[in-house]
Every structure is written in structure tokens, then in C-alpha cells.
Amino acid sequence: MTETNTASTSNEQPTSRQKDAHADQPVFIGDPFTHSTLFTLDFFKRLAKFSLVGVFALGITGWTVFEGLHMWVENVELACDQDSEVRRWEWDHEAEKWSGGDKGGTDPALGFKGRHAVRSAWIAENWGTGSGAIISRSDTSSGRGSQGTGSLNVIEARLEVAQNFMAIAISISESKMSSGKLRPQTLGxxxxxxxxxxxxxxxxxxxxQAxxxxxxxxAGLPAKGTGAARVxxxxxxxxYRLGDFEDALAWWARTISLTQGTQQSNLSAPEFTQxxxxxxxxxxxxxxxxxxxxxxxxxxxxxxQAQHVQESGLDLLRSIPSPSRIxxxxxxxALHSLFLLHRSSLLSIHLAEVLYALRTAPEQSIQWLTRAADSSERVALALAGLPFTHPDAPGSAIPHPPASEASLVTxxxxSNAMRKPAKSLLRDARRTAAEAWNLIGILREGEKDGAERALECYERALGWAGVSSDRSGGIGEPGEGTPEAEWKVLxxxxxxxxxxxxxxxxxxxEP
Known part of the structure; x- marks a missing residue:
């Protein structure tokens, strides 16, 4: 029994050799600093991985959006209008050409950079750059600062950016001319x-520079036709804007020759026939x-000479066939007829001013101004899709009130070809109507007891300029397309x- 217990005890208690063996084995104790370091490294490793994935995803998304935007401009905004009526009235000639020609879009021979520069110019010009204006003293051909000008020019940012992109596209086009792959008309x-x-x-x-x-x-036009006449x-x-009047007369004489097929005997005195x-x-x-x-x-x-041009010009424009009803x-x-009608209203305003300067009876000037106001209002109302008579009295001769905020008809x-000409014509017609009514008001003021009639004219001028008549004395604001200086005069x-x-x-x- 004693031997058994002794053996059991000896089995349960480790020997000194076993104790030494256990003492030699390493013991791992949890270190908070080690755990924190490993966690931090793992966190930054995962952060770097997800950031890299995010950057790649963002880059791919941004590139897709960028290219998608350019493809939209290429295939939709710069597409050529295929409507037969548009081509019959040659509004496709008025459409802006961005190097793609009759097919629209841009010339493939310009390459990746050149085509993107052209589209970027279109985007900046039509969609803007997010900034209304910049103060620039730049050389407009390159966008770089010019030394010695000593003046600051306020220029719309969208135009500055657009012309910079166009300069790049032109430079690329010139470098590719020798390859023979560009369309002959691309550079022009x-x-x-x-x-x-x-x-x-x-x-x-x-x-x-323009x-x-x-x-x-x-200089690059192969034939001097209607396209050359517009140039x-x-x-x-x-x-004319630069003050080179002799050169201006010579170019206008060439325009008349190309449109009417006549020969100008004297470029300094342009003549036109009927x-x-x-x-x-x-x-x-x-x-x-x-x-x-x-x-x-x-x-x-x-x-x-002005009176002769105006009277003969009005006779010529009136002789051009027009639809009985727009x-x-x-x-x-309709847009073609409205364009000619607006140009006749401008000639009428010029004639009224010349007759007044020649000291004819003011009533003659008022008659021409009234014609100009009526024609301009008809153009503006037609482009906005509004009736010529007052909506509350359609059976009467009461004219439609000014509609300075009405938008262009759909x-x-x-239409890519007619959008810009129609929008510009609507803006110009409103300004012409406002100018005609303002001049009528000035002439009415000179009449005996003509203040009330003059006030009505000024109110209508303000209505077309974008400001409703305000009898409370408040100051209104000019409408879109009306310069601040013109509005202040009105x-x-x-x-x-x-x-x-x-x-x-x-x-x-008062008693």
C-alpha cells in the first residue's frame, strides 16, 4: 500500500529535469501595443486598397461621363438637319459648321485631340464655363497676356475659353493639311x-483677329458664291465697327455683286438693282x-444716299414673295419671311431718323416708326407662337400686349439649323420694337398735349424691353437680350x- 502511494506521488510530482524543460519554453504574453500596431497597419492597408479601388472607379466614371458628353455633342448637338423644307429654304447654310461638313459633327481626320478641342469649344460657347465674366488683357489669338496694351477688357469667360480651344483645333488642322486626309473645307x-x-x-x-x-x-474659298457673299x-x-469705312463699302459692294450677279463699277459707292x-x-x-x-x-x-438706300431697299424687300399668312x-x-420683315423694320427706323434729320414733317417719321414697331411686334409674336390681337378681344384691332418673356416656339x-437664327431674330425683334416705340414717344412729346400719348409709347417700349409698366415708382429690370444702357434710356x-x-x-x- 505504501509502495503504491509512493509510486502515485512520484508520478504526479514533476521531476527537477521536467521543471527545467518547462522553464526553457517561451511564454507568449498579450501586449496591448503590439495589438494596436497590427490593427493600425491592417486599417491603413484596407484603406489604401479601398481608396485605390475608389480612385479607379471614380476615374472610369468620370472618363465615361466625359466621353459620353462629347459623343452627345458629336452626334446630337452637331448633327446636320435633314429636313427637306429646311434645306429648301437654305437654313442648313446658316447652321454653324464645326468641321464635319454636311454630315455634321467634326472631321475624323483632326484626330482625338483636335476633335475634342472642337467639341470643347462648342460646349464652352453654348453651355458656359460656370463663370459669367473675366477681366482679361489677353492676346485673343493665343490667350496669353499682351504687353504694352495698358487696358483691361471684360470678356465673357465662355467666349475666352471657346476661342482658346478653337485656336488649338486650328493649329492641329494646319499641321494635318499636308497629309491630305482633312476635308478641303475643314480649315475654313x-x-x-x-x-x-x-x-x-x-x-x-x-x-x-476676327x-x-x-x-x-x-482667300481659301474655291468659288465666289453665296457662301462667299456672307463672308x-x-x-x-x-x-465698319473698326472704323475702316472705305474697306467696309468695298466689301458690301462685293456682297451685293455676289448676291445679285451684278458688276460694281465703283466699290466706294455700292449700287444695287431691284x-x-x-x-x-x-x-x-x-x-x-x-x-x-x-x-x-x-x-x-x-x-x-441713306434715304435712297432705305427707300429702294424697302421696295426691294417688299417685292420678295411672302406667304399670305404666316x-x-x-x-x-415662315422664319425666312419673318427675317426679311424684321430687316424691313430696321430700314424703316433708319428712314424715319433720316427724314427727321432732313427736317421733314415729324408725322412722316412717326408713320415709318409705327410701321417698324408693328412689323417687329409681328415678328416677335409669331416666333413666340402668340396671336397678333389681344387675347381678351380677338375680334378687335387691339394689339397683343408686349411679350418680352415668351419663349421661342418648340x-x-x-431644329439645329434654325434654333440660333430664330433665337437671335426673336431677341432683335423685341429690341427693335422697343426702339421704335421709344422714338415715337420722343416725337409725341413735341406735340401739343402729347404727353399722355408719349407715356403710352414709353410703356409699350418698356414692355418689349422686358419691364412691365410700373406706376408705383419702383425700378424694374431689363429683359434678356436688352443691354443695360438701352434700358436706362427707356x-x-x-x-x-x-x-x-x-x-x-x-x-x-387743384381748385
Whole structure:
């Protein structure tokens, strides 16, 4: 028994050798610092992995959106209008060409960078850049600062960005000309688009560069047809704005020759006949040229020449066939007729001013101004899809009230070829109507007891300028497309006559 217990005890108690063996084995004790370090490393490892995945996903998404936007512009915004009526009235000639020609879009031979530069210019010009204006002293051909100009120019950011992209596209186009893969018209179309952007920037440097670009377009035209006539008109208008009047007259003379098929004996004194061009595009070009020529003679003191151009021009425009009713004409035909009607209203305003300067009876000027106001209002109402008579009295002769906020009808906004011409015509028609009513008001003020009639004219002018008549004395705001300076003139005339009328009424009612 004793032996058994002794053996059991000896089995349960470790020997000294076993104790030493256990003591030699390492013992792992949990270290909080070690655990924290491992967790931190694992966290940053996962963060780096997810960040890398996120960056790749964001990059792929951004690139997809970027390319998708460019494909939309290429295939939708720059698509060529295939409507037969649009082509019949040659509004496809008015459409902006961005190097793709009749197929629309951009020229594939420009390559990846060149095509993206063209589309980026279109996006900046039409959709903006997120900034309204910038103060620039840039060289408009390159966008780099010019030394020694000593002046600051306020330029819309979208136009500055657009012209920079167009300069890149033109440079690429010039470098690829020798390859023979570019369309023959690509460089000319890009130059024309660049010149158009520069022209709207309005600074003298921009106008000079625009003229240079149009001159390059003119020199590269293979045949001097209706397209060349429009370029000549652009050059004439630019020379007029730059003060080079002799050159302006020469270019306008070339425009008339190309549209009417005549030979000008004296480029310094353009002459036109009553021959109507067969091309609608040529008709619109000729009408715009007559307005430019009329404006030059009217403002330069050549009143007799101005009167002759205006009266002959009105006779010519009236002789061009037009639909009996605008509502029955197709949209392209209606837009063509409205364009010519607006140009006739501008000539009527010029003629009224010239007759007044020649000291004819004021009533003659009022008659021409009334015609101009009526024509301009008809153009604006037709483009907005509104009736010519008052909606509350459709059977009467009461005109429709001014509609300065009415939008362009859908049929024009959906057409790539007619959208911009129609939008510009709507804006110009409203401004012309406001100008005509304002001038009528000025002439009415000179009549005996004409203050009330003048006030009505000023109110209608304000309505077309974007400001409703406000009898409470508050100051309104100009509508879209109305320059601040023009609106101030209209508003000051209205306030002056309104206050004088109130004062006169108060004196009359006092005992």
C-alpha cells in the first residue's frame, strides 16, 4: 500500500529535469501595443486598397461621363438637319459648321485631340464655363497676356475659353493639311467659327483677329458664291465697327455683286438693282447688307444716299414673295419671311431718323416708326407662337400686349439649323420694337398735349424691353437680350413723362 502511494506521488510530482524543460519554453504574453500596431497597419492597408479601388472607379466614371458628353455633342448637338423644307429654304447654310461638313459633327481626320478641342469649344460657347465674366488683357489669338496694351477688357469667360480651344483645333488642322486626309473645307469652317467667337468678344484686338480669320476664309474659298457673299458681309461689318469705312463699302459692294450677279463699277459707292436673288440664303444676305449700308450712310452724314438706300431697299424687300399668312407657311418659310420683315423694320427706323434729320414733317417719321414697331411686334409674336390681337378681344384691332418673356416656339428650338437664327431674330425683334416705340414717344412729346400719348409709347417700349409698366415708382429690370444702357434710356424717358403727367394732373385738379 505504501509502495503504491509512493509510486502515485512520484508520478504526479514533476521531476527537477521536467521543471527545467518547462522553464526553457517561451511564454507568449498579450501586449496591448503590439495589438494596436497590427490593427493600425491592417486599417491603413484596407484603406489604401479601398481608396485605390475608389480612385479607379471614380476615374472610369468620370472618363465615361466625359466621353459620353462629347459623343452627345458629336452626334446630337452637331448633327446636320435633314429636313427637306429646311434645306429648301437654305437654313442648313446658316447652321454653324464645326468641321464635319454636311454630315455634321467634326472631321475624323483632326484626330482625338483636335476633335475634342472642337467639341470643347462648342460646349464652352453654348453651355458656359460656370463663370459669367473675366477681366482679361489677353492676346485673343493665343490667350496669353499682351504687353504694352495698358487696358483691361471684360470678356465673357465662355467666349475666352471657346476661342482658346478653337485656336488649338486650328493649329492641329494646319499641321494635318499636308497629309491630305482633312476635308478641303475643314480649315475654313474652323476659321469661321473662331472668327465668330472673336467677333462676339467685342474688343478691338478680338475684332482685328476676327477680320484676319475671315480674310483667310475668303482667300481659301474655291468659288465666289453665296457662301462667299456672307463672308464678304462679315468683313464689311467688321471694317465698319473698326472704323475702316472705305474697306467696309468695298466689301458690301462685293456682297451685293455676289448676291445679285451684278458688276460694281465703283466699290466706294455700292449700287444695287431691284433684281431678287433666287436663293433664299442670298436674299437674307442681301437684306442684311442693305441694313448695314443704310446704317453707315445714316450715321456718317450722307443723308441723301441713306434715304435712297432705305427707300429702294424697302421696295426691294417688299417685292420678295411672302406667304399670305404666316400661320399657313412651313416653319422654315415662315422664319425666312419673318427675317426679311424684321430687316424691313430696321430700314424703316433708319428712314424715319433720316427724314427727321432732313427736317421733314415729324408725322412722316412717326408713320415709318409705327410701321417698324408693328412689323417687329409681328415678328416677335409669331416666333413666340402668340396671336397678333389681344387675347381678351380677338375680334378687335387691339394689339397683343408686349411679350418680352415668351419663349421661342418648340419647332425652332428643336431644329439645329434654325434654333440660333430664330433665337437671335426673336431677341432683335423685341429690341427693335422697343426702339421704335421709344422714338415715337420722343416725337409725341413735341406735340401739343402729347404727353399722355408719349407715356403710352414709353410703356409699350418698356414692355418689349422686358419691364412691365410700373406706376408705383419702383425700378424694374431689363429683359434678356436688352443691354443695360438701352434700358436706362427707356426707363428715364418713361419716368420723366410719367412724373410730368402726374404733376399736370395734380395742377388741373387743384381748385
Amino acid at each position: 469652317e474652323l476659321l469661321a467659327r473662331h472668327a465668330s467667337v472673336l467677333e462676339r468678344m467685342g474688343t478691338r484686338d478680338a475684332l482685328l 477680320r484676319f480669320q475671315y480674310e483667310r476664309v475668303w 464678304a458681309l462679315k468683313l464689311g461689318d467688321l471694317d 433684281a431678287i436673288p433666287s436663293s433664299p440664303y442670298a436674299q437674307r444676305t442681301l437684306a442684311s447688307t442693305l441694313v448695314s449700308l443704310s446704317a453707315y450712310y445714316s450715321t456718317s452724314g450722307h443723308l441723301k 400661320s399657313t407657311a412651313s416653319p422654315p418659310q 419647332v425652332y428650338t428643336k 426707363w428715364n424717358n418713361y419716368v420723366r413723362v410719367r412724373d410730368a403727367t402726374r404733376k399736370q394732373m395734380t395742377q388741373t385738379t
